[in-house]
Amino acid sequence: MSKREEQQENIHEEENKANNRAEMPEKTHDIVHKRTLKNDHTRLFELVSPGVSVLDVGCGTGAITKDIALMSGPTGKVVGIDMGAEMIEKAKEEFGHIEGLDFDTGSIYELPYENQFDIVTAARVLQWLDRPEQALKQLVKAVKPGGKIIVLDYQHEQISWNPEPPASMRQFYNAFLQWRKDAGMDNAIADHLPDMFAAAGLHAIDVSVQDEVAHRGDAHFEASVRTWQGVAASRGHQLVNDGFLIEDERALAEREYGEWVDTSAQEMRMVLRAVEGTLV
Numbered sequence: 501m502s503k504r505e506e507q508q509e510n511i512h513e514e515e516n517k518a519n520n521r522a523e524m525p526e527k528t529h530d531i532v533h534k535r536t537l538k539n540d541h542t543r544l545f546e547l548v549s550p551g552v553s554v555l556d557v558g559c560g561t562g563a564i565t566k567d568i569a570l571m572s573g574p575t576g577k578v579v580g581i582d583m584g585a586e587m588i589e590k591a592k593e594e595f596g597h598i599e600g601l602d603f604d605t606g607s608i609y610e611l612p613y614e615n616q617f618d619i620v621t622a623a624r625v626l627q628w629l630d631r632p633e634q635a636l637k638q639l640v641k642a643v644k645p646g647g648k649i650i651v652l653d654y655q656h657e658q659i660s661w662n663p664e665p666p667a668s669m670r671q672f673y674n675a676f677l678q679w680r681k682d683a684g685m686d687n688a689i690a691d692h693l694p695d696m697f698a699a700a701g702l703h704a705i706d707v708s709v710q711d712e713v714a715h716r717g718d719a720h721f722e723a724s725v726r727t728w729q730g731v732a733a734s735r736g737h738q739l740v741n742d743g744f745l746i747e748d749e750r751a752l753a754e755r756e757y758g759e760w761v762d763t764s765a766q767e768m769r770m771v772l773r774a775v776e777g778t779l780v
Contacts (some may be wrong), residue, residue, distance in 0.1 A: 506670050518683040520584070521738060522628035537567035541623050543774035544568070544650055548619070555617040555642050557608050558625030560584070562591030569601035569774040581606045595719075608635045613642035623652040626693075630684030636700050637647045649702060652710060655690040655771040656680075665728075665760050672732055672753035675744045682744075690773040702777030712770040722761065725768045729758045730742040 506549045537545045542565055548554065549575045556565040559580030569578040580603045582588050606612065608625065620643045626632040641689050664670070677687050686692060697705045703743060714724035732754035739745045 518630040
């Protein structure tokens with residue numbers, strides 16, 4: 501095997517590891533399907549107008565993509581693309597009747613578009629990739645000159661809870677970050693996106709704070725804060741299978757965190773940034 505072939509094989513192995521870990525457990529589908537454009541991709545909501553063409557990469561079950569299509573109207577063109585065939589099938593069944601809206605299965609590394617869209621977006625997607633710079637190049641390829649790229653993603657290292665959650669959840673969360681890092685994922689990608697945009701040749705780069713903050717008493721408080729109980733119950737089994745936790749530790753984190761939400765939790769903040777740039 502040549503050195504180049506060996507390098508390519510290593511790239512494929514790392515990509516497969518990242519893809520396997522990024523695959524959404526079925527229990528998380530409902531969470532994604534409840535998202536809305538206005539509440540969960542606020543900066544894009546401000547940018548979409550009637551007649552605009554938008555490519556939504558990593559669209560999942562199409563909940564946000566559907567909202568984009570309704571805002572752009574029948575004169576617009578909206579395409580949602582995702583690697584998850586089951587999620588795309590669900591999106592087609594539920595939203596395929598909307599005029600100007602299409603869904604397709606495909607990889608962010610091999611987008612079949614060139615200079616076709618006014619806006620290309622990827623929300624909470626690049627965080628799951630081992631080669632986000634390569635993915636960003638594909639997004640740039642798909643946008644028209646003068647069009648916008650907008651990426652929404654987390655800085656996972658800066659999550660905060662008030663008061664502190666049980667030590668078992670902190671252990672779980674640290675294992676979660678290590679599990680992601682082991683697959684080549686960037687836990688602080690929100691901080692690195694502006695430099696990535698500049699390197700990709702984008703201009704007028706701007707960053708919007710889109711932090712997800714939940715306070716006790718808010719209508720969405722329990723659903724938001726309980727997200728990490730859900731992660732322990734779903735992706736937690738992946739961490740156990742991959743050797744980053746033992747089952748007793750996973751189960752303890754799930755149980756104690758749930759009790760903490762019931763009795764003590766007051767606030768959770770997840771650091772989220774929308775980074776946009778223009779292709780000149």
